[in-house]
Amino acid sequence: xxxxxVVPNHPAASSTPFTVLIADDDRINRMVLHAMLKKDGHTVYxxxxxxxxxxxxxxxxxxxxxxxxxxxxxxxxxxTSRIKAMTGERFxxxxxxxxxxxxxxxxxxxxxxxxxxxxxPYKHAILKAKIAAMERVRQLYTTLQSQKNALASHHRRLQxxxxxxxxxxxxxxxxxxxxxxxxxxxxxxxxxxxxxxLLAARKPSGGxxxxxxxxxxxxxxxxxxxMPVADLFYVMTDKGYAISDIVAEANQKLKAILxxxxxxxxxxxxxxxxxxxxxxxxxxxxxxxxxxxxGGPLRRLCSQHLPLGVVDNTxxxxxxxxxxxxxxxxxxxxxxxxxxxxxxxxxxxxxxxLEVYLTQDCAPEQVFxxxxxxxxxxxxxGPQRDDLTLIEIxxxxxxxxxxxxxxxxxSVAKAPACWHMALALDAMTLRTLDPxxxxxxxxxxxxxxxxxxxxxxxxxxxxxxNALEHGLLGLDSALKHTPQGFVAYxxxxxxxxxxxxxxxxxxxxxxTAMGPAGQLTLRIEDSGPGFDYQRCSLDLAANTTHSGRGxxxxxxxxxxxxxxxxxxxxxxxxxxxxxxTNVLQRAS
Amino acid sequence: MSFPTVLIxxxxxxxxxxxxxxxxxxxxxxxxxxxxxxxEALEKSATQSVDLMTIDLNMPGMDGLTLxxxxxxxxxxxxxxxxxxxxxxxxxxRAAAAGMGFIAKPVSADSVLACxxxxxxxxx
Numbered sequence: 201x202x203x204x205x206v207v208p209n210h211p212a213a214s215s216t217p218f219t220v221l222i223a224d225d226d227r228i229n230r231m232v233l234h235a236m237l238k239k240d241g242h243t244v245y246x247x248x249x250x251x252x253x254x255x256x257x258x259x260x261x262x263x264x265x266x267x268x269x270x271x272x273x274x275x276x277x278x279x280t281s282r283i284k285a286m287t288g289e290r291f292x293x294x295x296x297x298x299x300x301x302x303x304x305x306x307x308x309x310x311x312x313x314x315x316x317x318x319x320x321p322y323k324h325a326i327l328k329a330k331i332a333a334m335e336r337v338r339q340l341y342t343t344l345q346s347q348k349n350a351l352a353s354h355h356r357r358l359q360x361x362x363x364x365x366x367x368x369x370x371x372x373x374x375x376x377x378x379x380x381x382x383x384x385x386x387x388x389x390x391x392x393x394x395x396x397x398l399l400a401a402r403k404p405s406g407g408x409x410x411x412x413x414x415x416x417x418x419x420x421x422x423x424x425x426x427m428p429v430a431d432l433f434y435v436m437t438d439k440g441y442a443i444s445d446i447v448a449e450a451n452q453k454l455k456a457i458l459x460x461x462x463x464x465x466x467x468x469x470x471x472x473x474x475x476x477x478x479x480x481x482x483x484x485x486x487x488x489x490x491x492x493x494x495g496g497p498l499r500r501l502c503s504q505h506l507p508l509g510v511v512d513n514t515x516x517x518x519x520x521x522x523x524x525x526x527x528x529x530x531x532x533x534x535x536x537x538x539x540x541x542x543x544x545x546x547x548x549x550x551x552x553x554l555e556v557y558l559t560q561d562c563a564p565e566q567v568f569x570x571x572x573x574x575x576x577x578x579x580x581x582g583p584q585r586d587d588l589t590l591i592e593i594x595x596x597x598x599x600x601x602x603x604x605x606x607x608x609x610x611s612v613a614k615a616p617a618c619w620h621m622a623l624a625l626d627a628m629t630l631r632t633l634d635p636x637x638x639x640x641x642x643x644x645x646x647x648x649x650x651x652x653x654x655x656x657x658x659x660x661x662x663x664x665x666n667a668l669e670h671g672l673l674g675l676d677s678a679l680k681h682t683p684q685g686f687v688a689y690x691x692x693x694x695x696x697x698x699x700x701x702x703x704x705x706x707x708x709x710x711x712t713a714m715g716p717a718g719q720l721t722l723r724i725e726d727s728g729p730g731f732d733y734q735r736c737s738l739d740l741a742a743n744t745t746h747s748g749r750g751x752x753x754x755x756x757x758x759x760x761x762x763x764x765x766x767x768x769x770x771x772x773x774x775x776x777x778x779x780x781t782n783v784l785q786r787a788s
Numbered sequence: 789m790s791f792p793t794v795l796i797x798x799x800x801x802x803x804x805x806x807x808x809x810x811x812x813x814x815x816x817x818x819x820x821x822x823x824x825x826x827x828e829a830l831e832k833s834a835t836q837s838v839d840l841m842t843i844d845l846n847m848p849g850m851d852g853l854t855l856x857x858x859x860x861x862x863x864x865x866x867x868x869x870x871x872x873x874x875x876x877x878x879x880x881x882r883a884a885a886a887g888m889g890f891i892a893k894p895v896s897a898d899s900v901l902a903c904x905x906x907x908x909x910x911x912x
């Protein structure tokens with residue numbers, strides 16, 4: 201004999217007292233069963249027909265039912281069906297009392313909800329064993345039921361937490377001004393949380409910042425890093441920082457918070473107000489393409505850097521690439537999800553295929569849709585393996601300037617006050633720091649003036665650029681008017697600035713109150729040789745700085761614009777009054 | 789002694805880029821070949837000697853272990869490292885028996901450099 205038994209032993213089960221309902225029209229049968237059950241300590245109710253059984257069941261909610269088949273008024277099948285309909289999530293076994301051996305009848309018992317049979321004549325040991333077996337099933341059922349409930353409530357809690365997280369996530373990682381008329385984009389995350397990041401924000405000087413990022417992996421772990429990055433992208437863009445500064449901040453943040461091996465391949469794009477040039481930092485994203493309106497060969501902006509969050513800031517290369525743009529050109533940036541999308545046979549969409557779509561003969565305004573359709577057809581309903589993002593930017597300053605400026609929450613200017621602020625910048629400071637965001641922040645803190653921010657930033661940026669680029673660096677603005685001139689000018693600017701050893705720029709802001717109005721005088725003086733401002737007014741009119749606006753615009757924005765000394769000092773007077781919420785018209 | 793040639797096989801462009809960057813950081817002169825699948829790896833390595841290979845285990849088409857076995861046959865002296873996110877014990881044993889190394893995903897500068905030093909020890 202085998203010493204191990206596969207049947208678990210449940211000595212306690214048979215001694216558990218139950219409430220049992222007996223339904224039988226035969227008095228002798230009832231008495232026999234009643235006696236056996238009483239002996240085992242169970243509480244017993246007896247019914248003489250099906251109808252009575254249902255009524256008693258309703259009142260006493262017994263744990264077990266012994267049910268005869270053939271009874272007057274209501275038979276056992278019907279009574280069992282009704283009882284089973286009343287038990288809900290509770291498991292109440294029904295054991296049919298039968299002398300039948302007809303297979304069809306037995307099947308009918310089970311179909312009505314019967315759980316077992318007890319054959320006449322009744323034997324105490326068998327009844328006891330059957331009740332014990334039913335108790336085991338009932339315990340299993342109860343355990344399963346409570347586990348199911350625990351799982352369901354756990355799932356509900358997770359769902360709620362997920363919803364809260366998703367709301368928080370989409371508030372912080374909001375799409376900014378992605379819905380602008382000159383932008384088209386495709387976002388196809390694998391789950392609720394996107395490991396790809398696509399952000400767009402207006403710069404205070406006009407123009408646009410765009411950030412496309414792709415975190416290692418996908419889902420929630422990949423999306424967590426998106427929150428701090430999105431936050432600093434919007435805050436820094438709003439304050440007037442350049443993309444190389446945003447790159448440095450984002451890199452530092454991600455290097456600190458992301459676990460080893462998790463990083464963010466990203467491209468930051470800066471489009472100036474006139475959409476005449478693009479400044480880009482591409483760290484690890486696939487080639488960004490520029491397509492001419494007529495099609496033809498693409499211009500390619502390759503990744504020059506490691507992704508964000510890989511090296512610390514001392515080893516980070518934040519240098520950017522600048523290219524000229526022609527009206528109607530379209531810029532395409534995308535994540536690996538696009539070129540690594542796979543067909544059902546495992547073939548990848550691939551960058552060459554994307555290039556075919558970009559170079560094929562197609563109306564420029566149809567290219568984006570053609571790529572999206574091509575991608576869908578290629579994947580043919582196959583599973584998505586990664587988050588997938590594609591954006592198209594059309595170089596159309598007219599369209600772009602239809603972006604309505606976001607409403608600022610604290611747009612109330614403070615009552616005009618009297619204050620003076622002066623900043624002296626030496627060569628070393630000028631080499632390493634862009635003072636404009638700091639000055640704008642001070643200006644907003646002191647006087648509010650959110651509504652005037654764009655005008656003030658433009659005035660400050662143009663005059664500062666003139667002082668630095670012409671006054672100190674001695675750059676010739678004629679350079680900008682040659683073909684590829686802007687890029688040459690930009691390169692010369694970067695080189696001269698990096699080599700700047702001597703010189704200074706002093707910036708002074710003076711604010712005075714004139715009743716309900718305020719007057720801001722901005723004075724910028726540089727250590728350069730100056731210029732003959734009385735004779736050069738024509739040159740000045742033609743001069744545009746790299747923000748693409750120029751002195752004529754500044755003159756239009758200011759009450760007065762005057763040059764002093766040898767021409768190395770300029771003063772601009774800007775007058776504002778409370779309640780005035782004009783926004784700079786960018787239509788040129 | 790000429791610089792060792794490295795073959796990086798991975799279906800993820802980003803993974804290839806990171807491994808390349810880590811290797812280039814330590815050894816800017818080492819020539820590097822990239823392939824995005826098994827077929828491409830066999831073609832690109834057919835006409836030249838390869839000294840070090842990193843092969844992603846889980847790729848569409850030919851799997852990394854099959855590829856590694858073929859490449860080992862073609863380049864018996866090369867040091868092969870398999871890269872994978874979830875290492876099954878059976879795969880690890882087969883690879884170890886064949887003298888191949890392992891790097892767990894995500895790949896870091898340290899793990900790649902460790903695999904380079906394994907090669908340098910072998911060549912020393």
